[in-house]
Amino acid sequence: xxxxxARPSRWLASALLVLGSGGFAAAWILLALIRDxxxxxxxxxxxxxxxxxxxxxxxxxxxxxxxxxVAATAATIVLANWGxxxxxxxxxxxxxxxxxxxxxxxxxxWTLAGLANRPAxxxxxxxxxxxxxxxxxxxxxAP
Numbered sequence: 001x002x003x004x005x006a007r008p009s010r011w012l013a014s015a016l017l018v019l020g021s022g023g024f025a026a027a028w029i030l031l032a033l034i035r036d037x038x039x040x041x042x043x044x045x046x047x048x049x050x051x052x053x054x055x056x057x058x059x060x061x062x063x064x065x066x067x068x069x070v071a072a073t074a075a076t077i078v079l080a081n082w083g084x085x086x087x088x089x090x091x092x093x094x095x096x097x098x099x100x101x102x103x104x105x106x107x108x109x110w111t112l113a114g115l116a117n118r119p120a121x122x123x124x125x126x127x128x129x130x131x132x133x134x135x136x137x138x139x140x141x142a143p
Contacts, residue, residue: 013057017072020053021046025079029097032084040121043128046076051135061138069136070129077125085112 028042050072059065083101089112090100117125 013054013059013068016053016057017050017068020049021072021076021079024049025076025083028076028080029083029087032080033087038081038084038116038118038121040117040124042080043073043077043125044131046080047073047128047132048135050076050132054136055138063137066133066137069132073128073132077128081113081117082109085109085116088112 024042024046028039028046031042032039047069050069053072054065054069059068082104083097086101086104086109087097089095089104090097093100095103
C-alpha cells in the first residue's frame with residue numbers, strides 16, 4: 001500500500017524543474033522562431049509552470065520553494081533567449097540551432113539578447129520572476 005502522506009524526496013522537485021525548464025525553453029524557442037518575435041510573454045507561463053511543478057513535487061511551501069521557482073524561471077528565460085539568438089544566427093550561417101548554440105559565446109549572446117529585448121519584453125521578464133515567487137510561495141494573502 002502506498003502512503004500518500006510520505007514526504008517526497010528532494011531530487012524529484014529538482015529533476016522536474018530541470019526537465020520543465022528545458023522543455024519550456026524549447027517550446028518558447030520554437031514559438032519565437034515561428035512568429036519571428038521574442039515572445040517574452042512566455043516567461044509568465046514559464047513562471048506558472050515552475051510553480052506548478054514544485055507544487056506537484058510537493059516541495060515544502062515558503063521561501064525555498066519560491067526561490068527555486070524564481071531560479072527555474074530565470075534559467076528558462078536565459079535558455080530561451082540563448083536558443084533564440086543561436087537559431088537566428090545559425091539560420092544566417094547555415095547551421096542547425098543546436099550547432100549554433102554550442103558556438104555562441106556568452107558575450108555575443110548577451111549582446112544579441114540586449115538588442116532583441118525591448119523595454120516591454122524586459123517588463124514581461126521581470127513580471128515573470130515576481131509571479132514565480134508569488135505563485136510558488138504557497139502563502140495565502142490575508143482577506
